[in-house]
Amino acid sequence: MPELPEVETVRAILAESIVGRRVAQVVAHREDQIRPDRAAFVAGLTGRVLVAARRFGKHLLLDLDDAQTLVVHLRMTGQLRVGDAAEPALPHTHLEFLFDDGGALRWRDVRRFGWLHLTGTNEAMTLPSLAACGPDALAADEATFVARLRGLRRQMKPLLLAQEVICGLGNIYADEVLHRARIHPRQRSDRVSRRQWRGLYAITQEILRAAIALRGTSTDGEYVAPDGFRGDYQRQLAVYGREGQPAPCCGGPVRREVIGSRSAHYCPCCQKLR
């Protein structure tokens, strides 16, 4: 599922492949995922050139040549695919941007939780979904990161998933980060030491960068990049999705339990509750 490293991979590929190209036609097969509405969306994008691709947390921001920005959230199964307009669209393709050079950018989303919002570039960060976000997990420096997380008293796993505190982490990387930091997912955050916070910051940076280098994680073939390739980080996962299998830290079995109504994976012998 797309979390920060996957969205960053999408951003990088789009920056290479579609910046500079002009949208000749927008075909909206359905309108429930586009905002503010179909008419404004289609009219606002037709004829425009993409000039930049940015990312904030799990949000993608595609800047156009007229001070408009297309903000995209992939949620669970949203995908942007770059290809040839002559190729048949894959199933669950709900939106197509046809370029004037015969290429196409297509939006597909099996579960249809994702959304695309066309707004002014200056207003993009004021969209509720973005305005509510804390600092980006990758862009934040150590002082900012620690300051945002300290002072609350929540279970560590749900805390790392809270986008309003720090944005970008999802279920996979939250589990991986806590495992590497040897912190139990139910550990109350007010019992975490200053030293542990600093360690958590360093580990978060390492894991996010390593995942980006491998172009993200593709479990169950869910996440696919705009070029059709899957990520490779799933091979590096220590605990996520590995219930019952030996953890790399000690060889003991990975445990899975529901915490904050989300599945959490951890090593019970190396991630002790204090």
Added chain:
DNA sequence: GTCGATGTTATCAA
């Protein structure tokens, strides 16, 4: 054919 699980987020309830 039914049921539960999947993971992200908003919203409402406790």
Added chain:
DNA sequence: TTTGATAACATCGA
């Protein structure tokens, strides 16, 4: 303040 339940949706596997 924190936690949990629910809903949005489609697919897959038991």
